[in-house]
Amino acid sequence: MKKIRIGMLGLGTVGSGVVRIVEGHQEDLQRQTGAELVLSKIAVRDINKSRKVTVDPALLTEDPWEVINDPEIDVIVEVMGGVEQTKEYILAALDKGKQVITANKDLIALHGPEILAKAAEKRCDIMYEASVAGGIPILRTLVEGFSSDRITKIVGIVNGTTNYILTKMTQEGASYEDVLVEAQRLGYAEQDPTSDVEGFDAAYKMIILGSLGFHVHLSLNDLDIRGISKVTSDDIASAKRLGYTIKLLGIAERQDDLISISVQPTMVKDSHPLASVNGVFNAIYVYGQAVGETMFYGPGAGDMPTATSVVADLVAVTRNLLTGINGSRSSMIMNEKKLKSDEQIVSKYFMRLHVADKAGVLAKITQIFADYDISLESVLQLPNNGTDEQETEIIIITHDASKAGLNKALAKFEEIEVVKAVRSVYRVEG
Amino acid sequence: MKKIRIGMLGLGTVGSGVVRIVEGHQEDLQRQTGAELVLSKIAVRDINKSRKVTVDPALLTEDPWEVINDPEIDVIVEVMGGVEQTKEYILAALDKGKQVITANKDLIALHGPEILAKAAEKRCDIMYEASVAGGIPILRTLVEGFSSDRITKIVGIVNGTTNYILTKMTQEGASYEDVLVEAQRLGYAEQDPTSDVEGFDAAYKMIILGSLGFHVHLSLNDLDIRGISKVTSDDIASAKRLGYTIKLLGIAERQDDLISISVQPTMVKDSHPLASVNGVFNAIYVYGQAVGETMFYGPGAGDMPTATSVVADLVAVTRNLLTGINGSRSSMIMNEKKLKSDEQIVSKYFMRLHVADKAGVLAKITQIFADYDISLESVLQLPNNGTDEQETEIIIITHDASKAGLNKALAKFEEIEVVKAVRSVYRVEG
CATH class of the missing domain: 3.40.50.720 (NAD(P)-binding Rossmann-like Domain)
Incomplete structure (x- = not known):
């Protein structure tokens, strides 16, 4: 032999x-x-x-x-x-x-x-x-299993450390800081957790998935990267109330020849299969033009x-x-890389705004969204039961909006006095 | 070219x-x-x-x-x-x-x-x-993705028609007969639904998965096959109450060199990823000695x-x-096929018994389980609030028990007068 x-x-x-x-x-x-x-x-x-x-x-x-x-x-x-x-x-x-x-x-x-x-x-x-x-044969699946299809979207939970932290925060209502310390003690997080919690580890993996799925050479500069260190228990509680779970998602999309790719904490509808991927497990959702939606789940490390x-x-x-056929597959031709502009990146968004608790505030805010052509799916003004009676919280979920439009609206909120703070903004999936 | x-x-x-x-x-x-x-x-x-x-x-x-x-x-x-x-x-x-x-x-x-x-x-x-x-590249995954591992279990929801019917029954409390008619109207079920609802379609697919996963030649005679036509809304309601969902599962297992393979409606713990695979989707759970648990999800037909x-x-x-390498992979050596006996097939079981509502009945029943070495995980005697005051229902979940032992206990129940009927028996997974 x-x-x-x-x-x-x-x-x-x-x-x-x-x-x-x-x-x-x-x-x-x-x-x-x-x-x-x-x-x-x-x-x-x-x-x-x-x-x-x-x-x-x-x-x-x-x-x-x-x-x-x-x-x-x-x-x-x-x-x-x-x-x-x-x-x-x-x-x-x-x-x-x-x-x-x-x-x-x-x-x-x-x-x-x-x-x-x-x-x-x-x-x-x-x-x-x-x-x-780790153990999920996802690269083979993209290259061999879907060789016949045109992949249009890859959404992944590809970092076990952050998924462990977010799962614990969701299930136990614990704070980011407390869960991180526990994860470090259990060996699920490094002593310097930056690469995991700030999204760089996930970004590297999404570069590989996106490059294979879309046949382009992607690099770190092509990604919008946001980690989970700013996710608060309040955000998670608000998400839960509306039927969402916060997950750190890598999202690579292709529309015609235009690509966008990012890593960010995202609100995922509870009915979406990714919402129930818990702990250190990984899962990758792949959409193909012909096959439709598929998901691959398994241990992401170990x-x-x-x-x-x-x-x-x-x-x-x-x-x-x-x-004797080594290297026969490495000559694959690559597509030219064209990235979407912020005007072309479209998604639903969730946000929590702290505003002055007085008449006309909601009208002012909704007018700003209208000015930037952003229509709203739901608006929830919470009863003011906090310690500071001058402020209240408004939770907004938009319909599909461009990232550019959203950023302009957010910049405007910084300027006007009735908005005390934009507490958080998340992309919404599913 | x-x-x-x-x-x-x-x-x-x-x-x-x-x-x-x-x-x-x-x-x-x-x-x-x-x-x-x-x-x-x-x-x-x-x-x-x-x-x-x-x-x-x-x-x-x-x-x-x-x-x-x-x-x-x-x-x-x-x-x-x-x-x-x-x-x-x-x-x-x-x-x-x-x-x-x-x-x-x-x-x-x-x-x-x-x-x-x-x-x-x-x-x-x-x-x-x-x-x-259908669109899930599961054969490639078994053959290429897990070529390095020793696969010990394959559990699949591999028939969309029955999964659609069970999902509807679970979500709407509808009867098997009503949902079947609706599925036929929508084109999800054939006019003669036998092959789907009696489990033969799933059995064929499990033969292929088991053969590739365990490197043996499996045939129809090797399978225990039970369909969903006897699943009642009462069974589904009982399952729900205990935190389970009923799914038609193909289960192929290998322990050392011994194989067992079956298709049957099974109670799946709600926290198990297979429990939330709904409608016409398929999913295959694969356990490997080294990789652990993985799952592959997608459209099973279309x-x-x-x-x-x-x-x-x-x-x-x-x-x-x-x-020029066609056929270079078809010479794979096959393992000898050794099937588990009913004594070696071990699982948890759920059952609903209708029994006489009088003193000493539960003692009699639990004694029969003890006689066949079956220990019980939970016993739930429901309050008798039906029309027939002479009978009541007992729900039992066993610990791991051999199929042979279970069958002996069930045969014994047929003989004794206090057990009026064994309403249903399901294997339990997860």
């Missing part, structure tokens, strides 16, 4: 999972592929560190170049993370004609085009299923789910090696 | 969808595959029939053999339905070295092994993504969703044709 030799960069959480699956499922994998999958070399930072899996110490090296330069190695599995240095390793591996599998979303989101171009030039496979939504995706890539690469 | 010539058998609902996608998405398809996809010949029953799509009349023939025997044709797309005659066409096409795509679940469920063996012998592709769950899957197969076949 032919041996496929694997060199791995990194042996952390995901890397340990890869070792476990390649060893534990070896017999199944051989039957699936017709080849023996051999882990031949693993680069680690510290050879002497104690690890969650037992690995023959002879396989370990502290020098990644030893793995990349090994002529025996067919496939490089990169699970070490990092961007600039790691890019150098991967480009060098491709240059040597090795197939590459990576779980590194930052790398693919930031340098995908350069890496894909190198893979195409060298007729090598570059696969990165594990970079988005050693074994993520390793499942890495090893599924390994199976695909191995099959390609045995039939 | 290379031309890939397609011969189609059938031009009904799905066939029309295939024509629309191949024509409407031609440019995208060419960029995806690097080839031109040409519909060269279509066999129909009646050339002169008026159709939903416009097709060049020169392409139509009433003789399927004219399509199969055309040496120019590379791929046969079978969307005509039927079993014995259709099998003959498909085997003949494979014999001529043509690639075959079919949407025919009955055919694959009943004759899959023979057809797959012929495809392997001739090194041809046989693909049938559209045969299960011309365009199903055609999306057919054309995705067409894209895959075309890519294989261009790289």
Whole structure:
């Protein structure tokens, strides 16, 4: 039986999972592929560190170049993370004609085009299923399952940390700060949670999903990114009262050739399937012109789910090696990228305004919306039962409005005296 | 650009969808595959029939053999339905070295092994993504996405008609008979609804899912099949009261090497993602040893969703044709099939018993469960407020119990006088 030799960069959480699956499922994998999958070399930072899996110490090296330069190695599995240095390793591996599998979303989101171009030039496979939504085979689904369709919208809950925090806030009425501390204690959030809670992790994943779904090269500058650190329990309570749940959604849309893409906390109708995706789970909603609406749900992180995706890539690469067709798919032509302007980005919006509690205020506010051509779906003026009798709260949900129009209305509210504060503004989905 | 010539058998609902996608998405398809996809010949029953799509009349023939025997044709797309005659066409096409795509679940469920063996012998592709769950690319997900994992459970809502009926019964408290008539009027149910409502359609789909998931050849005799025609509004109301929803579930399980597979109306905990899959939508829950729980949701039928899957197969076949690797995947080794005995099939059960309303009855009943080693999770004796004062209802949910043990207890209930009737028994999931 032919041996496929694997060199791995990194042996952390995901890397340990890869070792476990390649060893534990070896017999199944051989039957699936017709080849023996051999882990031949693993680069680690510290050879002497104690690890969650037992690995023959002879396989370990502290020098990644030893793995990349090994002529025996067919496939490089990169699970070490990092961007600039790691890019150098991967480009060098491709240059040597090795197939590459990576779980590194930052790398693919930031340098995908350069890496894909190198893979195409060298007729090598570059696969990165594990970079988005852990164990959900969503990239395969977009590329293979919907190859016949024209995808028009991808909406994803793609960050488990923020979904855990929002779920807890919703279910227990707790504050953002308290839940974040708990999430950090449980290991669901990093000590520096910025990348998760400010939406950057989700943004990287949406870049990958949008690029594959719409066949364009998207980059970080193309996204509007807003995290969850400003979401308050009051916002969540207001959402609940109106039959909505707040979720951090990545939304990529295509209308004709125009694309918009964003990450933001969004009010999702309770009847929408995404509203009931709770805890650290991920889900991706895909709309296709022909297929209509579909959803894919599963664990978004974790050693074994993520390793499942890495090893599924390994199976695909191995099959390609045995039939000699590696790199045959990397020459896909790309569409020209045209982004929607703020005038063209249209959505429903929810907002909470604190206003002076006196006659004529509501008329003034609704007139401003009318001036900017924004019609309103519902207006809810709450009875003033707070401590400050001079102010009251108005909750507004608009019909579809352009982002530009909305921003003008919001700017106007800043100017007029009767609006004391715009407490919050959310996009509304479903 | 290379031309890939397609011969189609059938031009009904799905066939029309295939024509629309191949024509409407031609440019995208060419960029995806690097080839031109040409519909060269279509066999129909009646050339002169008026159709939903416009097709060049020169392409139509009433003789399927004219399509199969055309040496120019590379791929046969079978969307005509039927079993014995259709099998003959498909085997003949494979014999001529043509690639075959079919949407025919009955055919694959009943004759899959023979057809797959012929495809392997001739090194041809046989693909049938559209045969299960319409637009959801679930077969690809099982075969490619989870190629690295060991799948241990597949639970599916795979029949839209019965899910529509159960959803309506649940949401409106309507009777089975009334909703069935409405579903027939709306075209969601056939005039002879047997195949859907008695679970056979779902059974065929579960055979395909189980065979791919567990790498065995399953057949109709391996399944326990129960439909929804005996589900009453009382059952649904009782389920609701306890926090459950009744769904027609296909359940395929694998424990070590032992398999069990069934289709039956099942009580699903309201918090389980399958409980909120409503109307004609399908969803398939997949558990893998490494990945954990995942779910795939989408339209289970309809011309365009199903055609999306057919054309995705067409894209895959075309890519294989261009790289010359057709049939390279059909030689997968199969596991030996070992079915669980009724002693080994273990589940929670719900039941409604009508019993004599007198002292000692509950003791007698719980003693029978104890005799067969079945422990109870909850027992609910309803206050007797019916017309017949001699009887009352007891609702029981067991802990995990063997199917054999349960059947013995049920047989015992038939014998003893205090149990007037076993109104219903359901498996419980989640």
